[in-house]
Amino acid sequence: MSPLENLRSDPRVEFVNGTDYAPRGRCVVYWMRRAQRALDNPALEIAICLANELLLPVVTFFCLRPRLPHANQRQFAFMLDGLRDTAERLERRGIGFVMRLCKDGKVARDFAAFCAQSRPAVVVTDRNPLNNNVARLLPGDFALPVVQVDADTIVPIALIGREHYAARTIRPRIHSYMESYLAPVRAQKVKRAWRSGQSWASLAPSPGLAASLPTDLSVGPTNFKGGTTEGLYQLRRFIKTRLAGYAVNRNRPELDGTSRLSPYLHFGQLGPHTIAVAACNSDVPERHVQAFLEELVVRRELAINFTVFNARWSRIEACEPWALRTLALHARDPRPYQYNERQIENAETHDRLWNAAQRQMVESGWMHGYMRMYWAKKILEWSWSAAEAYEVAMRLNDRFELDGRDPNGYAGVAWAVGGKHDRAWGPERPVYGKIRYMSASSTGRKFDSRAYIERWLGATDKLR
Numbered sequence: 001m002s003p004l005e006n007l008r009s010d011p012r013v014e015f016v017n018g019t020d021y022a023p024r025g026r027c028v029v030y031w032m033r034r035a036q037r038a039l040d041n042p043a044l045e046i047a048i049c050l051a052n053e054l055l056l057p058v059v060t061f062f063c064l065r066p067r068l069p070h071a072n073q074r075q076f077a078f079m080l081d082g083l084r085d086t087a088e089r090l091e092r093r094g095i096g097f098v099m100r101l102c103k104d105g106k107v108a109r110d111f112a113a114f115c116a117q118s119r120p121a122v123v124v125t126d127r128n129p130l131n132n133n134v135a136r137l138l139p140g141d142f143a144l145p146v147v148q149v150d151a152d153t154i155v156p157i158a159l160i161g162r163e164h165y166a167a168r169t170i171r172p173r174i175h176s177y178m179e180s181y182l183a184p185v186r187a188q189k190v191k192r193a194w195r196s197g198q199s200w201a202s203l204a205p206s207p208g209l210a211a212s213l214p215t216d217l218s219v220g221p222t223n224f225k226g227g228t229t230e231g232l233y234q235l236r237r238f239i240k241t242r243l244a245g246y247a248v249n250r251n252r253p254e255l256d257g258t259s260r261l262s263p264y265l266h267f268g269q270l271g272p273h274t275i276a277v278a279a280c281n282s283d284v285p286e287r288h289v290q291a292f293l294e295e296l297v298v299r300r301e302l303a304i305n306f307t308v309f310n311a312r313w314s315r316i317e318a319c320e321p322w323a324l325r326t327l328a329l330h331a332r333d334p335r336p337y338q339y340n341e342r343q344i345e346n347a348e349t350h351d352r353l354w355n356a357a358q359r360q361m362v363e364s365g366w367m368h369g370y371m372r373m374y375w376a377k378k379i380l381e382w383s384w385s386a387a388e389a390y391e392v393a394m395r396l397n398d399r400f401e402l403d404g405r406d407p408n409g410y411a412g413v414a415w416a417v418g419g420k421h422d423r424a425w426g427p428e429r430p431v432y433g434k435i436r437y438m439s440a441s442s443t444g445r446k447f448d449s450r451a452y453i454e455r456w457l458g459a460t461d462k463l464r
Contacts (some may be wrong), residue, residue, distance in 0.1 A: 035126040035151040035268040038089035040185040043126035043149035057194040059096035070398040072216035081226030082269040083205040094193030098202040123367030126151040128423040129304045151221040163309035175251045221267020222365040231264035247291035252447040253368035263402035303411035316390040319418030326433030327386040367403040376416035
């Protein structure tokens with residue numbers, strides 16, 4: 001039986017194009033997209049497995065796309081930190097790395113050109129939950145076999161099978177499989193190493209490359225450093241200093257009790273297996289570990305489920321009928337305060353707590369999860385329509401957050417603005433209807449909001 005046939009029983013694997021090796025292949029190509037790492041990467045390990053069966057080397061191909069919507073220097077600086085780290089780790093494992101610049105967005109053309117040059121026996125790629133249809137990315141005459149691997153979840157998407165509408169419905173299904181998949185991804189040795197002389201034109205992920213890309217330079221780098229090595233350091237710090245209080249402190253923005261690992265997960269520099277296994281192997285009390293796994297696995301994979309199975313995830317129409325009805329009923333309600341997108345982006349509102357959250361995002365590239373909920377709900381309250389609020393929140397999230405353009409962020413906006421994964425709340429309120437409401441006073445009472453405001457606005461800040 002062909003090694004490709006052996007993969008048919010693996011729920012992480014999908015055959016996208018062909019089911020047998022291309023004849024006279026010279027290598028196995030791993031088309032790296034979202035899982036930008038050499039550690040705990042199921043897609044890479046499957047590529048190595050197939051290459052070892054064929055006694056061929058593995059080469060990784062990555063296409064750098066500077067003209068992605070809302071992409072900027074901040075995100076590319078972080079990504080390139082990670083790619084530099086990953087290229088070094090791949091080299092130590094005897095795996096090639098080729099990166100090319102895609103200036104006009106035609107990734108399929110550039111990838112097909114690379115395959116024509118490298119002549120792979122098979123292509124392995126990692127699944128992107130925001131662009132799940134790999135076949136649509138390939139040129140019409142692309143004849144090579146392509147295997148897509150789910151490298152972004154603990155429980156494979158295929159085992160979930162449909163869209164779930166709340167954590168309470170997906171949680172039992174995830175828990176029924178989680179123990180089977182909650183283990184490190186076994187790292188294999190390559191039988192035939194990639195020869196350094198066997199290379200083609202490749203762009204080096206150098207430190208200064210981000211500033212030279214044709215992308216938005218107005219949003220600059222932050223103090224976050226990218227890469228698997230840095231991500232592992234931050235993971236160790238979290239487990240040592242903050243995991244023990246996670247169940248209590250995660251919703252206290254002034255304490256910063258969260259993991260702050262979402263940028264590393266978003267760019268695939270750390271995989272969920274690495275993080276989950278480290279938490280489970282710690283000596284932290286079980287209730288804190290379970291609270292963290294609820295966020296890392298159940299809530300994160302519910303968000304991925306949303307973008308994979310709901311084609312309208314980028315629009316308010318993705319939300320539930322009850323939410324759309326209540327928002328429509330209150331569409332003409334007076335808004336005591338209304339702000340345009342420029343005012344919102346510049347934190348020019350009357351609400352100091354909200355301004356502090358916006359400043360945190362713009363300046364640091366990251367916003368505390370509890371404040372993200374309040375932040376998006378106030379955009380709903382201050383916008384001319386729910387649809388506009390949804391779009392503005394999506395754009396600002398994608399532009400300023402290091403973990404922007406991610407299922408977690410999109411599901412968060414959908415929850416806050418459109419009640420996605422939530423339920424109807426009464427009594428009905430102006431503008432919100434039955435969408436869950438958050439106010440500055442109720443939110444601010446749950447943590448030391450004064451300390452949070454002073455940190456991001458300053459004690460003497462004169463904003464309204």
